[in-house]
Amino acid sequence: MQKELKNIISIFSEDETSLNKIIVSAFIQANGIKVRNNTLIKSLIIVENSELSQYTQLDVKLTFDDLIEAFELAIPKNEQIVNGAVYTPNYIKTFIVENSFSKIEKPHQNVLVADIACGCGAFLYTVSCKLKSETNKTFYQIFSENIFGLDISKSSIHRTEILLSLLALANGEDENEFKFNLHCANALSFDWLKNETRIKANKGFDLIVGNPPYVRTKNIDQASKTLLSNWTVTKSGNPDLYIPFFEIGLTQLNDNGVLGYITVNSFYKSVNSRQLRKYLQEKEYDLSIIDFGHEKLFEKKSAYTCICIISKKQSTTVSFKKESSSTLTRNGLKSFNKIPYKDLDFHKGWLLNDNAIIENIKRIESAGKPLGEKYKIRNGIATLSNNIYIFKPVSETEEYFILDQNGKKYEIEKGICRDIIKPNILKHEYEIETVKEKVIYPYTNRISPPTLMNEKYLKTNFPKTHKYLLDNKETLLSRDKGNSDYGAWYAFGRTQALSDKGYKLLFPYMTKNPHFVFTDQKDMLIYCGYAIFNESHQELKILKRILESKVFEYYMANTSKPYSGGFFSYAKNYVKNFGICELNEQDRYFLSNGATKEEVDEFLIDKYEITI
Numbered sequence: 001m002q003k004e005l006k007n008i009i010s011i012f013s014e015d016e017t018s019l020n021k022i023i024v025s026a027f028i029q030a031n032g033i034k035v036r037n038n039t040l041i042k043s044l045i046i047v048e049n050s051e052l053s054q055y056t057q058l059d060v061k062l063t064f065d066d067l068i069e070a071f072e073l074a075i076p077k078n079e080q081i082v083n084g085a086v087y088t089p090n091y092i093k094t095f096i097v098e099n100s101f102s103k104i105e106k107p108h109q110n111v112l113v114a115d116i117a118c119g120c121g122a123f124l125y126t127v128s129c130k131l132k133s134e135t136n137k138t139f140y141q142i143f144s145e146n147i148f149g150l151d152i153s154k155s156s157i158h159r160t161e162i163l164l165s166l167l168a169l170a171n172g173e174d175e176n177e178f179k180f181n182l183h184c185a186n187a188l189s190f191d192w193l194k195n196e197t198r199i200k201a202n203k204g205f206d207l208i209v210g211n212p213p214y215v216r217t218k219n220i221d222q223a224s225k226t227l228l229s230n231w232t233v234t235k236s237g238n239p240d241l242y243i244p245f246f247e248i249g250l251t252q253l254n255d256n257g258v259l260g261y262i263t264v265n266s267f268y269k270s271v272n273s274r275q276l277r278k279y280l281q282e283k284e285y286d287l288s289i290i291d292f293g294h295e296k297l298f299e300k301k302s303a304y305t306c307i308c309i310i311s312k313k314q315s316t317t318v319s320f321k322k323e324s325s326s327t328l329t330r331n332g333l334k335s336f337n338k339i340p341y342k343d344l345d346f347h348k349g350w351l352l353n354d355n356a357i358i359e360n361i362k363r364i365e366s367a368g369k370p371l372g373e374k375y376k377i378r379n380g381i382a383t384l385s386n387n388i389y390i391f392k393p394v395s396e397t398e399e400y401f402i403l404d405q406n407g408k409k410y411e412i413e414k415g416i417c418r419d420i421i422k423p424n425i426l427k428h429e430y431e432i433e434t435v436k437e438k439v440i441y442p443y444t445n446r447i448s449p450p451t452l453m454n455e456k457y458l459k460t461n462f463p464k465t466h467k468y469l470l471d472n473k474e475t476l477l478s479r480d481k482g483n484s485d486y487g488a489w490y491a492f493g494r495t496q497a498l499s500d501k502g503y504k505l506l507f508p509y510m511t512k513n514p515h516f517v518f519t520d521q522k523d524m525l526i527y528c529g530y531a532i533f534n535e536s537h538q539e540l541k542i543l544k545r546i547l548e549s550k551v552f553e554y555y556m557a558n559t560s561k562p563y564s565g566g567f568f569s570y571a572k573n574y575v576k577n578f579g580i581c582e583l584n585e586q587d588r589y590f591l592s593n594g595a596t597k598e599e600v601d602e603f604l605i606d607k608y609e610i611t612i
Contacts, residue, residue: 005066008055009074016074016155021046023070024162025056033166037174040165064125064167065090071120071159088211089297091329092262093126096209096307099333100260101130103311104206109135111146112202115210116187116249118149121160123209125167132171139168144179148196148205150187157184188227188244192252204254211262212245214303217272233279237272240264246276250285250312258311265291265306266561269349271573277346284341286315288333289352291322294562304562309333316340320352348577349559357558360610364555365579367608372576375534375543378500379572380423380527381439384479384493388472389440390420390527400464401438410468415461416440419521423506423529427515439525440465442490443498450498452487497525504531505540505547510567514553516544530572538592542583545591550601552578554612581607 005026012019024044028035035041046052072087104111108131115123124147131142143164151157165178183190192199199205217238220228224241228234231244242263249259267273268289280287290307297305307328319336337354344350351361371377383389391412393401400411420439421432442458442465443450459466469476469490479486479493486493501523505516508529516532518540534540546552555578561569568574581604583591591600605612 005062005070006073009070012055013074018052019074020044020159020162022052022055023067023074024166025052027062027067027166029056030062031170033169035169035174037176038165038169039177040161041169044162064163064170067163067166068120068122068125071163072122074159075120075153075156087298088122088262089325090126091325092297092307093123095328095332096260096262096309097123097126097130100207100209100258100309102333103258103309105256106206109137109146111206112148112199113146113207113209114148114150114192114205114252116150116190116208116252117210117213117245118151118160118182119153119156119211121149121156121163123211124149124160125163127207127209128164128167139164139171139173140175140178143168144181148181148183148192148199150183150185150190150192152184152186154184157182186224186227187248188224188230199252202254205252205257206254207258207260208249208253209260210245210249212242214264215241233273233276236274237270239272243267243273243276246308246310247279250283250310253312255312258309260310261308262297262305263308265289265293265304268352269559269561269574274346277344277350280310281341281344281346284314284316286311286313286319288319288336289321290328291320291352292324293322294564294566295324296564297325304564316342318344318350318352349573351559353558356611360612361555361558363610364551364608365577367579367581369580370576371532371578371580372572374580375532377572377576378497378526378531378533380529380531381420381492381497381525382494382527383439385472385476386527388469388475389492390437391440392437403468405468405472410471411464412438412440412468413462413465416442416465419524421506421519421524421526423517423526423531424508426506426508426517426529429517429519432517432519432521436524439527440469441525442469442488442492452491455488455490458490500525500531500533502533502535503537503540504533505544506531507547507570509571510563510569512566512568514548514556514570516547518544530570542588542591543580545595545600546580546604547578548597549604550612551604551608551610554610579608 008022009019012022021044024041025046028045035045046056069087101108113127118124127147128139128142131137131146132139149157149160151160160182161180164180168175168178181196193204217240220241228239228244231247233239233247234244253259267276288309292305294304317338317340319338321336323331339352339358351358353361391403394404395402399414401414401417403410403412417438418441419436421436425435426432442453444453473489476489484493492498503520503522505518506526506529507516518537520537532540532543556568556570556574560574563569590603595603
């Protein structure tokens with residue numbers, strides 16, 4: 001999009017009426033569109049010499065794609081967070097619409113198509129263009145007879161009306177008013193089959209396309225959180241908002257219907273999507289997934305995506321392949337790998353890849369006991385206010401560590417502190433002493449399970465620390481938006497990992513290459529990362545060689561959630577199923593006595609009987 005238009009959107013971001021007028025007027029002028037009859041667009045045209053007319057003189061050619069992007073960018077920031085609106089690149093919309101239509105057998109002039117989270121109408125625009133090119137229908141007829149839109153945002157529905165009206169006007173259709181099938185409502189509770197006679201007569205839609213809302217659990221508004229319980233696929237974990245849109249869409253299709261989405265690619269692996277996987281597996285829908293891996297298709301979203309095209313006709317297999325944005329259009333719907341539904345585990349996560357990789361992963365996972373069963377894997381503590389509890393002393397005395405908070409020095413009694421480390425920033429053993437920190441630990445030390453100190457005890461025995469915490473009481477009370485009871489205002493936000501101690505291997509939440517750091521500091525706590533515990537330091541050092549091998553790196557690259565820059569998630573759910581191969585005494589001696597990295601890799605590839 002042109003920089004000049006972006007600046008205008010920024011200036012008028014809180015003035016929807018003026019911004020709509022500027023965008024529409026600039027588009028009409030740039031494209032020489034004449035408007036004589038259409039009431040909606042005429043109401044948005046800025047007259048000459050008005051105070052807004054200076055913003056409509058853009059020395060650029062504005063395309064419909066520019067217009068769509070402008071409308072999406074103009075959505076208020078608070079709505080983007082809560083409603084998950086995001087601009088979808090044109091080639092993605094076109095690919096989904098073209099390839100979804102190819103699966104519909106009835107005459108396209110009679111199809112009923114919907115976008116149930118339509119935003120500003122980008123997919124409905126693409127569908128309308130598709131139907132116009134294939135039928136003799138006018139846009140007036142297409143809008144009233146073929147396409148339907150739903151969105152929770154009233155302003156987005158209004159912009160959809162504007163976009164479609166401009167599409168018709170640009171093609172010579174200047175009606176006083178177009179009839180639209182657009183509704184402002186929450187898709188989690190809106191039932192098309194009960195509200196639209198034509199859809200009911202058709203036994204549902206023939207096609208539903210779109211980009212379900214990208215809203216994390218923590219950002220879902222309370223009304224939608226309540227409605228989530230109405231859907232089967234939201235019964236596990238903390239579901240993100242896109243998850244129920246699969247079930248919503250599929251239940252609104254007729255028996256021959258097709259669904260085409262661009263959505264988050266973690267649904268076939270993540271814990272909070274277990275019920276969605278189970279739902280799709282039990283229904284045995286004809287599902288095709290095109291995975292973009294860690295390529296970011298959306299500039300302002302960190303989500304990693306895939307295209308899903310689902311026909312309600314049954315299939316015994318899932319079709320899967322990986323593509324990039326540069327190869328998508330060229331390769332289309334071909335060269336898929338077919339994975340039988342019966343071979344997929346909805347609880348563990350679907351293993352989708354080409355056959356050679358799937359066979360390797362199966363061999364790895366079946367070699368000995370899974371990592372999560374053989375060893376204790378623990379997350380770190382969660383204070384929910386690390387900048388208050390965790391610190392690097394700027395100096396110390398015999399009795400106190402000196403803490404510097406925004407230039408103010410506090411004395412913190414050494415007796416209430418414990419060592420703590422952040423595995424997320426750790427790669428080597430020699431770094432431990434450099435990055436190790438202190439944590440204020442208001443619990444009875446070295447008693448299992450730890451007991452929270454009462455405030456009188458805290459104040460009497462650790463008065464300096466109590467004073468410091470009092471100075472931060474307001475911040476501590478605001479954790480979890482002030483809605484949680486931790487037992488006391490100075491307690492940690494969660495009680496996890498308080499009693500964890502022992503020899504351990506430390507590793508991060510995500511990394512490019514596996515690195516596991518051994519420490520014999522049994523009492524040291526961790527935060528922002530994971531630890532694998534065992535009573536034998538020798539056992540952990542052998543495990544370290546296995547987990548830093550090419551075999552484990554290969555396993556994670558093909559089973560874990562990808563992030564940009566070649567990073568992969570090392571969350572417990574992704575590492576726990578890695579099989580720890582059986583080792584005899586000779587094997588153990590080899591791994592623990594100076595074998596090189598290359599020798600270990602070669603040894604383990606042979607041990608796991610895989611080909612990399």
